[in-house]
Amino acid sequence: KAGVTQTPRYLxxxxxxxxxxxxxxxxxxxxxxxxxxxPGQGLQFLFEYFSETQRNKGNFxxxxxxxxxxxxxxEMNVSTLELGDSALYLCASSLEGxxxxxxxxxxxxxxxx
Amino acid sequence: AQSVxxxxxxxxxxxxxxxxLRCNYSSSVSVYLFWYVQYPNQGLQLLLKYLSGSTxxxxxxxxxxxxxxxxxxxxxxxxxxxxxxxxxxxxxxYQGGKLIFGQGTELSVKP
Numbered sequence: 001k002a003g004v005t006q007t008p009r010y011l012x013x014x015x016x017x018x019x020x021x022x023x024x025x026x027x028x029x030x031x032x033x034x035x036x037x038x039p040g041q042g043l044q045f046l047f048e049y050f051s052e053t054q055r056n057k058g059n060f061x062x063x064x065x066x067x068x069x070x071x072x073x074x075e076m077n078v079s080t081l082e083l084g085d086s087a088l089y090l091c092a093s094s095l096e097g098x099x100x101x102x103x104x105x106x107x108x109x110x111x112x113x
Numbered sequence: 114a115q116s117v118x119x120x121x122x123x124x125x126x127x128x129x130x131x132x133x134l135r136c137n138y139s140s141s142v143s144v145y146l147f148w149y150v151q152y153p154n155q156g157l158q159l160l161l162k163y164l165s166g167s168t169x170x171x172x173x174x175x176x177x178x179x180x181x182x183x184x185x186x187x188x189x190x191x192x193x194x195x196x197x198x199x200x201x202x203x204x205x206x207y208q209g210g211k212l213i214f215g216q217g218t219e220l221s222v223k224p
Contacts, residue, residue, distance in 0.1 A: 033212070043203065043214035056210030099145050099207045102123070102198050104156030 002026065004105035006091050012111045014082075021108045025072050025093030033098050034066060037088040039110040041111040047088075048098050049074050055072070056098065078110075086112045114121045117146075117204045119215035127223050128196055134189040134218045136204030142203040148178055151217075152200045160202075163187065164198075168172045174198070 005024040011035050012018050016102045023033050034046040046060040049068035072093070078085055092102035120135040138146060145164055149157040161172025168180040178189045187204060199222045203214040 009189050016217070045211045045213070048210065058211060082216075092156070098210060098212055101147070101159045101162055102212070103151075104149075104158070106154070106156045 004091060004093050004103050006089075006105035006108050008108060009040060009106065010025045010111075012113060013075030013081050014113050015083060015112055017081050018077065019081060021076045021091075023074045023076070023105060023109075024094075025074070025091075026103055029093035029095055029103070030072055031094045031097050031100075032068055032072060033092050033094075033102065034074070034076050034093070035090040036060075038086070038089060043090075045098075048074070049104065080102055082113050083112050086110060115214060117206050119202075119204050119214040121218050121219050122216065123221065125221045125223060126194055128214070128224045129193050131192050132190065132194050132198075132220065134202050134204075134220065136187045136189065136215060138185050138187060138204075139207055144180070146178075147205040147207075148172065148187075148189050149203045149205055150200045151203065154216065157203065160189070194220070196222050196224060198222050 007022045029051045033048040036042045047057045048055045052068045063079045068074045088107045090107045092104045094100040096100050115188045116139050126132045128206045147162045148160040150160050151157045160176050161170045163170050163180045171177045176191050180187055201219050203217050206213050
């Protein structure tokens with residue numbers, strides 16, 4: 001069974017640009033959640049999608065958004081990039097929700113110049 | 114608000130020695146607790162979970178944790194570590210539809 005796949009693995013952008021990250025969950029998993037990992041703030045919950053609907057959202061500005069498609073694949077978008085958005089972005093999936101054990105992808109490393 | 118505190122940012126230990134990674138939680142509601150491990154350049158992998166029931170939880174790779182309600186702790190233990198256990202370990206809880214992470218403990222196993 002294939003694991004959670006995140007693309008791309010590495011990305012370099014400049015301030016003011018926007019970026020879209022992709023996540024393909026494990027087959028059959030309907031919940032997809034996103035996390036930001038930085039040395040200063042650690043791991044923080046961004047949002048969760050379930051059956052194409054955002055179910056929960058962390059404390060991040062509106063520049064961070066996402067969506068989920070009917071096949072459960074999810075995308076995360078960050079607009080007007082700032083230097084502080086440099087981070088490892090992790091995606092995780094589970095059958096029904098965030099309170100269940102999560103299966104994580106290897107992440108997308110985003111660097112802002 | 115729910116939170117978890119990992120009491121040690123770094124834990125160095127020699128191979129085959131026992132190890133304990135400490136985690137305290139704060140909550141007045143039902144508790145979901147997890148330990149995850151992150152190897153370099155990888156995502157997180159679940160070690161074990163506590164949702165209810167027996168307070169001693171056994172996980173993968175020989176790890177176990179004990180849920181202690183009176184001390185609000187969920188410490189992770191392994192009786193004998195290997196070089197391959199070198200990684201960062203996260204104590205995680207769930208509340209209000211979100212996962213809340215501890216700051217992480219870097220376990221460094223030396224030969």
